[in-house]
Amino acid sequence: MSAHCPSKFKSRHGFSMIEVVLAIGIFLITVLALVGLLGPTLKSVEDVERTDEVASVVNTVNAFLQSSPDIAPGGSKFDAIFSAVQNGNFATLFVFREYVGDTNDIRLAVGFREGEGGEAPIDIQAQITDFSDAAGPIYRVVLTPSSVLPEAYRSNVRNANGVYELETTLAAYEEGYFAMEVRIFAEAPPGPGGAFTEVKSPADLSGTEPIFTYNTAIVR
Structure with missing residues (x-):
């Protein structure tokens, strides 16, 4: 009687179609969840960058208004800025980066x-004349004019363009x-x-939403 020899090869079972489909489904759900999380994350990064940029502009404007020697060399910086705003109830300045x-x-x-200017004009050194190299x-x-001003010096309500006079x-x-009041x-x-x-003018900008609004003041 011949001896029974066990087979050298054992049968191996592969993944069934159901298992493959389930695995792919779990993978896709995970990917979609990660993509869903990525959107708010990117938006958050953009918001932080914009906030930092606005803060930088605000700091630049405040420093310029408070301490720039170019606004009125040899004269009164207070008078020059007051006169500029008084002339039409608004004044405009610009902040941007430019190539050298x-x-x-x-x-x-x-x-x-x-x-820009009025009774006490803004010096030419403190004026922007070229925007072609803006980066x-x-x-x-x-x-x-701000609502913080005493009512004896300004209108009681905003005009049709949304500003005090x-x-x-x-x-x-x-x-x-x-x-x-500062609108950026x-x-x-x-x-x-x-x-x-x-x-x-404020009338031209009345339909445009500023990216930031705040109040500041200069002293004599």
Whole structure:
């Protein structure tokens, strides 16, 4: 009688179709969940970057208004800024980064709109005259009388353009401070050979939402 020899090969069972389908399904659900989490994460990063950029613009504006020696060399910075806002109940300044000449170096540009001023004009050194080398957004900063001002010097309500109106002259203004509402708008740069609209009144901007609004003040 011949001896029974066990087979050298054992049968191996592969994955069934159901197991494969279940595995793929679990994988896809995991991927979709991760993609769903990625969207809010990216939005959060963008929000943080925008917040940092706005904070940088605010700090730049405040530092410029409070301490720039170019606004009124040899004169009163307070009088120059007050007169600029009084002239039309608004004044405009710009903040943006720009290329330096034909290089890739970038510097910060900040200054009032060209020709800005009133009874005590803004010096030309503190005015922006060229936007062609802007590297990124141009921040239009609109200064208007603030609700913080005593009502003796301003209108009781905002006008049709959403701003308070000064109802006094520089000579008659006796307060030691001048409070302003600051609205910041982000605009696209003109690019090479392009044109940038420098003059925009509160009426022109009434349909545009500012990216940030706050109040600041200068002192005599």
